[in-house]
Amino acid sequence: MNGIEKVKIARQERPAALVLKNAKIVNVFSGLIEEGDIAIEEGFIIGIGTYSGTKELDMKGRYVAPGLIDGHVHIESSMLTPPEFAKLILPKGTTSIVADPHEIANVKGVEGIRFLMASAHSTPLDVFMMIPSCVPATIFETSGAKITPADVLKMRDVKNVIGLGEVMNYPGVLHGDPDIHEKIAIMIDRRVDGHAPGLTGPDLNAYAVTGIKTDHECTTKEELEERVARGMYVLMREGSHTQNVVELMKGVTERNHKRLVFCTDDKHPEDIMAEGHINHNVNLAIHAGLSPILAIRMATMNAAECYGLRWYGSIGPGYYADLIVFSDLNEIEPEMVFKKGVLVAENGQALFEAKPYLDGTMTNTVRVKQKKIKLDLFLKQGKVHVIDLVPNNATTKKAVVTVKVDHGKYVQEPQSDLLKLAVVERHKNTGNVGLGLVRGYGLHDGAVAMTIAHDSHNLIVLGDNDEDMRLAIGEIVRINGGIVIIRNHQLADFLPLEIGGLMTNAKAEVVIDKLNAMDQIARAMGVKETLDDPFLSLAFLSLPVIPEIKLTDKGLFDVTKFAFIPIEAEEGC
């Protein structure tokens, strides 16, 4: 539809295709509630005022706000492919997302990013992409792929690509790493996302001066205020692991709110289903005392401005008709969700089907020759470094304990709280296996294995006997990635994550039910109740940038020393 046709409808020379009548419009431009009709045609808002439509829907005085925008999300953390993810979040009112395909990129590189984008096409959800900046996350692990500056350049002008993903390598930025600086320079005219936990003062100036414009790792009022004052947008995060909105609300004012946006970062399907998506961030902000209109502005117009998404995030002539309808301005639960003028969800239910996008190269990513895999942990003596779990936290503590050694090998003792951990390289069939010991998980008589293992997503397996660990590895290979529990030498249960070992084409409900069932099995096998999630507790044990001690396929890594260390705490004799 060209401008001339839009003008005719706006001027009431002919009726609009759809008119939402008698709405209380949340006008994020003016910051006011406005009563009126919204005329829609071919996906666009044409006019606000009094309009007639070929089809009319009476809003009966309910609120109509712009569709919500998630400013930073890893779709992969839902374990769902974009079509199923869209089905989950559109009913919650999120109509556009800025996705960072960092996880699939670690497995499949640019090909993985293109797969995510292609699979999103069949959904009503708008998925804008940031090209991951830090793949692999470190040189201390074997990833499935790399994203080079040339890849960033190649992807820069692809449709729906809007910038560079979170620059986690902030030490590289501060110390002049040419690779990360080159990637930023390539995307400088688009948007560059930050990741700046704890940066302050001159270091924050240095980080921002490169052109990095956002931070979603901000956890305190003071950090929020400093980031805003240095020209960054703060993405106020409320995800499954990390919840910052309530604390950050202490720093939000009418004066500074235009530089604030909401995001989820990582949120699991059961949490989205239970509490909502970006509407949950909005509701928390409202409960903390913020004017609902400002909270909605943050979730809509501000996000669109931050990411340069023109014609998104507002109710005005010429804007996309992404709209949510709800009754209570203080507790936003969308009763209707329109995406580009089409009713796509009603009363929490998606009105569209998710079409799985099939791509053989994505379902064949576990390359492990089992014969190559050695799980024996050779020790010259019994005083060893172990990884102490910190419940519900990606950090760990380094401890030294004395274990039993027999014929130069580690021996699992029945009453021990130690478990053997292996990180098996699974992308290139190198046979790399990193071995270590973990304390504080609680499992007995079995093993847990999975292919979600940040950031390189190798195969991570934990168990109290090598036989079950081997069986778990075998099952993972059989199902092409996912999560597996072996109990007493038998397959207890499994969730296939056949897409890159990270996601599944299964429905959200199936994934949620399966994870619940597997949680119960794990608890029955002794996994401690202090750990919120038996599986995600493992997922960050391989990420060698979070203190204090981690395990990659290349060995045990002391993050505080930023170097590999031997498992033996003392030289053997």
Place this chain on the structure above:
Amino acid sequence: MNGIEKVKIARQERPAALVLKNAKIVNVFSGLIEEGDIAIEEGFIIGIGTYSGTKELDMKGRYVAPGLIDGHVHIESSMLTPPEFAKLILPKGTTSIVADPHEIANVKGVEGIRFLMASAHSTPLDVFMMIPSCVPATIFETSGAKITPADVLKMRDVKNVIGLGEVMNYPGVLHGDPDIHEKIAIMIDRRVDGHAPGLTGPDLNAYAVTGIKTDHECTTKEELEERVARGMYVLMREGSHTQNVVELMKGVTERNHKRLVFCTDDKHPEDIMAEGHINHNVNLAIHAGLSPILAIRMATMNAAECYGLRWYGSIGPGYYADLIVFSDLNEIEPEMVFKKGVLVAENGQALFEAKPYLDGTMTNTVRVKQKKIKLDLFLKQGKVHVIDLVPNNATTKKAVVTVKVDHGKYVQEPQSDLLKLAVVERHKNTGNVGLGLVRGYGLHDGAVAMTIAHDSHNLIVLGDNDEDMRLAIGEIVRINGGIVIIRNHQLADFLPLEIGGLMTNAKAEVVIDKLNAMDQIARAMGVKETLDDPFLSLAFLSLPVIPEIKLTDKGLFDVTKFAFIPIEAEEGC
């Protein structure tokens, strides 16, 4: 300087080239005043905090704000070329402008736009260009050039071109004129400026739905509120003819101010010198009760956001070091002005020289063969339409009077308040002359002629005798355009506007002095004191879109009927 070098300075690994110490920084991101130093290198702000510099300037607690931005200005209205204009406005704190070269484009088309851009290059001022959308303004006059959709396309991606100039042809937008719609469509991904006097309701929806994003013709609180609510930015104008800021301030709130910007539109050099430039808009808003920080935000960050000027309009790492220094937050009179880190003005004086940009094609735009010009006003009878001046207003009134006719020609009577008006086509030497009669100007024993005659800028001449009118035309031809006064058959004074007949390379002071001198001569010749400006009172008599009656080179035009009319009010016999 690449990102790695910037990082080193931000992290204080080496001193910055320039540090402004002990500043009260107007932080438009946070909306707060922040005390600290500003580190600058190679035109960019590197960091805020505590910094050492190779050169340090102690601000001694004075305020430092971002350089001001004029959101919409016709440079030509200053009668100065960009270098002299820059010299005039930079000391007032305006460091970037969004220029609409509508006047020179009517004379010289794309070539004229390129000339303005090229001539701005030698100045520190950033001149961003909107390509004029309505050249010629109407089909009822002969302009020097046209801007076609193909021209708009050709100019779209030229450096410093940022969008389409004010869409004055709003009837064309509303009634589906394909030419104007095509121009808008070409620039839809950039910025499109509006011009929407009085539009409301469905018509305003229709105007905005095309993608037009601004309006600087807004004069009331209600209009401001409606435009903001429909997603448009309102440019609050304070120029020489039209002053809207004080009235519009009634509609400005903390909630809606982010959609408001300042502009001057048309402002003469003497007014800029006397009261300031955008800082005057800011001061008026502050005097009307707005928080100074919000007023400054409107003049800086908001303008930059409205026009997509990244890295302009804020004090933050990575932004251009466009800065103004002043002592009184409630009355902004810049004491120092930095442009891209260079001190370019101090205590109201520019610290740079204006370099005239010479272009022969611009100084040869008056093409009139005087022998072709016929000034006889033939009348079949004496009852005629005349143009009644409305003091200090671009509108006129249509009146009918009876005049003396001798041998079929109009005869000037000694005590009459009527004067003969001629609009002589001067671009193409067509010999076109439109003739009419004007009442209410007051001149006797002479003639005034000039080549500023909106919008086609033909040669307009007014006098009480044909001989002086001819002499005036001759002088205009001799000086290649400008303003001329003939008194008692002698050249009384003149101002050459040798660039397109609109601007001069002379200094602002020279132009101001000359205009003052010529004003005095005109008053001595009887021009009424009720007319603020003897020359600008003529400049709009040729613009056939402002009611009620105008004269173009093609004849007398009744704007209310939107048609040419004969000068005779009745059929002759």
